[in-house]
Amino acid sequence: MSERFLPEKDAYNVVVVGATGAVGRTMLEILEERRFPVADLAPVASSRSAGTRIAFNSKEYVVQDLEHFDPRGWDIALFSAGGGTSLAHAPRFADAGCYVIDNSSAWRMEPDVALVVPEVNPDALEMARRNRIIANPNCSTIQMVVALKPLHDVVPIRRVVVSTYQAVSGAGGKGMDELARQTADLLNARQAESDVFPARIAFNVIPHIDVFMDDGYTKEERKMMDETRKILDPNISVTATTVRVPVFYGHSESINVTFEAPLPAEKAREILAEAEGICVVDDPKGEDYPMPSEAAGTDYVWVGRLRDDPSHPNSLQMWVVADNVRKGAALNAVQIAEMLIR
Numbered sequence: 001m002s003e004r005f006l007p008e009k010d011a012y013n014v015v016v017v018g019a020t021g022a023v024g025r026t027m028l029e030i031l032e033e034r035r036f037p038v039a040d041l042a043p044v045a046s047s048r049s050a051g052t053r054i055a056f057n058s059k060e061y062v063v064q065d066l067e068h069f070d071p072r073g074w075d076i077a078l079f080s081a082g083g084g085t086s087l088a089h090a091p092r093f094a095d096a097g098c099y100v101i102d103n104s105s106a107w108r109m110e111p112d113v114a115l116v117v118p119e120v121n122p123d124a125l126e127m128a129r130r131n132r133i134i135a136n137p138n139c140s141t142i143q144m145v146v147a148l149k150p151l152h153d154v155v156p157i158r159r160v161v162v163s164t165y166q167a168v169s170g171a172g173g174k175g176m177d178e179l180a181r182q183t184a185d186l187l188n189a190r191q192a193e194s195d196v197f198p199a200r201i202a203f204n205v206i207p208h209i210d211v212f213m214d215d216g217y218t219k220e221e222r223k224m225m226d227e228t229r230k231i232l233d234p235n236i237s238v239t240a241t242t243v244r245v246p247v248f249y250g251h252s253e254s255i256n257v258t259f260e261a262p263l264p265a266e267k268a269r270e271i272l273a274e275a276e277g278i279c280v281v282d283d284p285k286g287e288d289y290p291m292p293s294e295a296a297g298t299d300y301v302w303v304g305r306l307r308d309d310p311s312h313p314n315s316l317q318m319w320v321v322a323d324n325v326r327k328g329a330a331l332n333a334v335q336i337a338e339m340l341i342r
Contacts, residue, residue, distance in 0.1 A: 005099065005129070005340040006075055011039035012341060013074045015098070017089070018081030019043030019054060019063055022173050023103060026330035027078050028056050034334060037341070044069050045081070071096040076340060078333050079103060094132035099340055101134045101333045108135040108227055115230050117142055118335040119277045120149040124231070125339055134336055138220070139328025140164050140242065140251055141227040146301040146327075147320045148257065150275035151268055152232060158314075159237040159258040162224065166209060167247040167292060170324050171196055179246055197244060206244040218242060250292025251324040258315045265306045268316055272303050277327075282306050290321035298323055299331050 006012065014031065018024040024045070031038060043054045043063045050065035066085070071077065071093040079086050083106035090100045090107070107113040114127040115135045128134045137145070140162075148157060168175035174196045182192035182202035192200050199206050210219035217225075221240040228238045245252075273280045279300040281290050290302035302321045309315035322328055 004342075005125075009037075009039070011037040012076060013040045013042075014038050014337070015042045015044055015069075015071065015074050015077040015093070017044045017066060017077055017079045017085070018103075020045045020049040020052060021080055022169060022176075022325055023080040023329045024078075025054075026325050027080065027333060028054065030326070030330050030334045031337075032057055034338070036334065036337065042069065042074065046085075071098045074098045076101065076337050078337065080329065080333075090133055097132070099128065099132050099134065099337075101136060101336050103136040103329050103333055105138065105223060106135075107133055108137060108223070109230065110135075115227060116336055116339075117145055117231055117332060118339060119275075120145045121231050122339060125336070136329065136333050136336070137227045137231060138223045139170060139322075139324040140166060140220070140253065141224050141231070142328050142332055143251060143301045143320055143322035143324075144224070144253055144255060145228055145231050146275075146277055146322075147255070147272065147303050147318065148228075148232060150271050150278070151257065151259070151263060151316075152236075154267075154271055155263040156260040157233065157236050157257055158260055160228065160239075161256040162238070162240045163254045164209075164224075164240070164242045165205075165245045165247070165252040165254075165292075166242060167250050167324055168197075168201060168244065169249050170209075170244075170251065170328075175201075176248055179248065183246070201244060201246050203246060205246075207241065209242040209244055247292050249296035249323055249325060250321055251328060252290075252292055253320045255318050255320055256309060256315060257318065258312060260314070262314050263316060265308045265316055268318075269306050272306075277301055278303055280304065280306075290319060292321055292323075295321045296323050297326070299327055301327060 052063045080103040083104040086104045086106040114124045168179045178196045185192045220242040224240040225238040282304040289304035305319035
């Protein structure tokens with residue numbers, strides 16, 4: 001990248017929109033963990049949460065009301081407050097000179113908005129110079145493209161078939177509460193009521209995330225398909241089935257990849273072991289492989305079960321796991337913010 005996005009300073013003024021939500025709280029934790037140079041912090045949320053207090057870097061901050069917040073003089077805003085909120089307020093922040101990193105789906109497929117995964121397509125950030133809005137991809141897309149990019153750089157990918165096993169935290173705190181409540185109800189011989197998910201999630205698997213589209217795919221599946229092509233390569237064919245499972249944190253994915261030429265599993269394992277942000281755990285003899293229970297709370301994309309696909313000479317099967325709230329949302333946003341100040 002040719003020029004700095006922000007002037008070089010000792011520290012920067014940072015806004016976290018949706019600061020009281022699960023992703024917003026994790027953004028604050030990661031900013032603190034990675035010692036992001038924060039001069040002043042503004043935790044911001046809806047009027048319902050305004051007035052509550054949040055601790056950051058041993059100081060206490062009062063959550064401010066987004067509707068009345070003045071973005072002038074702020075450098076970076078991390079948004080995690082839903083698509084409608086982002087559409088209404090992100091342009092207001094950008095017009096005030098603030099770079100917006102948005103975690104919703106509102107801006108992802110806009111042709112003039114950067115959709116960025118730092119390990120995969122950092123040069124796409126250049127687009128943000130025009131409108132100061134940067135989109136964070138879908139959590140399932142992020143972990144998949146991090147795993148695919150090192151392989152695509154060696155042998156071009158032609159097709160991806162992915163099935164996801166997504167944790168309930170992808171639906172926010174209400175999703176986690178519903179799983180906990182339903183589990184307790186069923187274990188105590190009570191009827192389990194479903195409010196957040198379209199069916200009972202406790203002791204169940206739901207092949208339905210987000211609304212169904214006219215072609216029979218869900219919106220979540222369409223996000224993965226479209227975003228992967230925008231981030232990685234528009235020539236890649238992608239098909240997806242997204243599934244909700246009774247796990248609190250950590251999305252898992254079964255991915256079948258077809259390359260332009262053969263890429264043996266052993267070679268793919270070596271490539272991924274050297275790649276940024278990836279941890280390979282792949283020991284069938286020792287029954288060692290990535291699981292969401294181990295990925296939760298970590299920043300890596302975990303890859304295992306790498307094996308050649310006997311049904312196609314150019315295909316490879318793999319298993320990919322990551323913490324959907326950390327790497328799938330909050331960490332990716334903070335990594336983009338770090339790029340803006342470098």
